[in-house]
Amino acid sequence: MDEHNQTDDLGPDPVNDLSKFSPTLRAVNDSMLEGLGQLADYFGYNKAMGKMYGALLLSPEPMSLDDLMAHLDVSKASVSMNMRMLENMGMVREAWVRGDRRKYYEAESDLWTILTNVLGSRELRDVNQALNVLESNISDLRESAAAMSADEQKLALFYIERIDRMKDFFRFAKLVLTSILERDKKINITDVKRIDIE
Numbered sequence: 001m002d003e004h005n006q007t008d009d010l011g012p013d014p015v016n017d018l019s020k021f022s023p024t025l026r027a028v029n030d031s032m033l034e035g036l037g038q039l040a041d042y043f044g045y046n047k048a049m050g051k052m053y054g055a056l057l058l059s060p061e062p063m064s065l066d067d068l069m070a071h072l073d074v075s076k077a078s079v080s081m082n083m084r085m086l087e088n089m090g091m092v093r094e095a096w097v098r099g100d101r102r103k104y105y106e107a108e109s110d111l112w113t114i115l116t117n118v119l120g121s122r123e124l125r126d127v128n129q130a131l132n133v134l135e136s137n138i139s140d141l142r143e144s145a146a147a148m149s150a151d152e153q154k155l156a157l158f159y160i161e162r163i164d165r166m167k168d169f170f171r172f173a174k175l176v177l178t179s180i181l182e183r184d185k186k187i188n189i190t191d192v193k194r195i196d197i198e
Contacts, residue, residue: 029058032054032057032058033050033051033054033055033058033072034051035054036050036051036053036054036057037050037051037054038050040053045085046082048072048074048078048079048082049082049085049086051072051074052068052072052079052082052083052086052092053086053091053092053107055068055071055072056068056092056105056106056107057107057109059106059107062095062097062104062105062106063104063105063106064100064102064103064104064105065079065080065083065102065103065105066102068083083105086105087105089114089117089118089122090108090113090114090117091107091108091114091117092105092106092107092108093105093106093108115180116180116181119177119180119181120181123177124174124177124178124181127170127173127174127177128174130170131167131170131171131174134163134166134167134170135167137159137163138160138163138164138167141156141159141160141163142160144156
């Protein structure tokens with residue numbers, strides 16, 4: 001857990017009092033929160049979770065649950081639930097603030113770390129689950145084939161052929177995800193930044 005000191009000489013409170021900052025800073029903050037909310041929604045998470053990550057990412061100081069409630073105008077239940085999800089995905093971590101007993105959080109700013117956490121915890125799990133279902137279906141069809149009529153056996157073979165194709169796809173997806181997770185350990189982010197993409 002990281003330690004932070006609360007100081008009063010930082011000017012306007014960067015957590016809750018954006019009204020004291022320039023219109024450009026406020027507009028960029030709003031735009032980022034909205035964009036990350038939409039991105040979270042696109043990937044099947046709720047918008048509040050994306051906005052919470054955005055608020056923490058753009059805050060120079062750790063934020064408490066109360067700070068996030070006030071900043072985003074969301075309920076404590078929503079903040080608590082989404083914070084647990086963000087922690088489980090490795091997108092935020094708890095930060096200790098001297099002189100305050102409340103829990104504070106800060107964003108993981110290393111997006112490569114987040115990518116590998118999400119791929120490892122969710123996508124790879126989903127691919128493995130899909131493979132298990134497909135293999136179970138093929139096994140059920142083969143075990144039941146002897147009791148089927150000739151027409152049913154023909155249809156069962158057709159099912160098996162189609163399911164096998166899907167299984168090949170998910171095996172390939174698993175290989176790709178595993179390769180990404182392994183390669184990430186060797187990627188130097190400064191080298192990636194030098195790549196000119198046009």
